[in-house]
Amino acid sequence: MKSNKAVFEVPDSARNGQVVIDGGSGADRIGNGNWGTTTAGPPNAGLPNSLAPNVSEGKAAPATDETPSIASHMKSILSEIGEDPTREGLVRTPDRAEKALRFLTSGYQIDIDSIVNGALFTHECDEMVIVKDIEFYSMCEHHLLPFFGKLHVAYLPDKKVIGLSKIPRIADVFARRLQLQERLTRQIAETLQRVLEPRGVGVICEARHFCMMMRGVEKQHSGTVTSAMLGAFRAQKETRDEFLSLVSQRNHSFS
Numbered sequence: 001m002k003s004n005k006a007v008f009e010v011p012d013s014a015r016n017g018q019v020v021i022d023g024g025s026g027a028d029r030i031g032n033g034n035w036g037t038t039t040a041g042p043p044n045a046g047l048p049n050s051l052a053p054n055v056s057e058g059k060a061a062p063a064t065d066e067t068p069s070i071a072s073h074m075k076s077i078l079s080e081i082g083e084d085p086t087r088e089g090l091v092r093t094p095d096r097a098e099k100a101l102r103f104l105t106s107g108y109q110i111d112i113d114s115i116v117n118g119a120l121f122t123h124e125c126d127e128m129v130i131v132k133d134i135e136f137y138s139m140c141e142h143h144l145l146p147f148f149g150k151l152h153v154a155y156l157p158d159k160k161v162i163g164l165s166k167i168p169r170i171a172d173v174f175a176r177r178l179q180l181q182e183r184l185t186r187q188i189a190e191t192l193q194r195v196l197e198p199r200g201v202g203v204i205c206e207a208r209h210f211c212m213m214m215r216g217v218e219k220q221h222s223g224t225v226t227s228a229m230l231g232a233f234r235a236q237k238e239t240r241d242e243f244l245s246l247v248s249q250r251n252h253s254f255s
Helices: 070-080 093-104 112-116 166-175 181-196 237-248
Strands: 005-009 018-022 120-122 128-140 146-156 160-162 200-209 224-231
Touching: 070 093, 112 166, 112 181, 128 166, 128 181, 128 237, 146 166, 146 181, 146 237, 160 181, 166 181, 181 200, 181 224, 200 237
Parallel strands: none
Antiparallel strands: 005 018, 018 128, 120 160, 128 146, 146 200, 200 224
């Protein structure tokens, strides 16, 4: 018998995410549940920089008057590839590129605790909460090319719930860095585990990588799926299978 589910629209601030609060028994299944979990990235990768000063990817330093700007380096790059940085279409390109790059890596400068901003609420809820189909855009740290896709984030509350819009905002903090998909998935899961102290967290990331599409192997239709399962999502197959089943449902009212 299928479980009863209460489905709610997510506010605009949740970036087109979707929320399913499921009161079922977890009887639904997809496949054999062997999605596995990722272990890439340092052990403290899910913590904000203020609490994890040894995170391997470091912290991007803002430009100062004493350091050359990104724009000045970009002029040299344009010359190196055979372009004329003084021609009309490229005169302002270095400045635009610097502005874009600083936005795309702005996650280095944001503290997770300031994003959560106290939006934790005491609530007796023992049912799974899922925010699904959160779109994200990030930059591959190997080639500085974009990768993009969707995130599905779930947690099992333990007397505390978090404001729904905070989950996509946390995802953006880590996506707006030079990243690996495996690390991004893990950082989101570990951060929610630290902030919420739930009984478990599950994160699935589906992405397409321009470094595989535009160059190298040049495969246009391949995708990459990574997952991170903590707590009950790792220890209990029923919980994990329920999460995978709910995420796989595409015939929902959000479309």
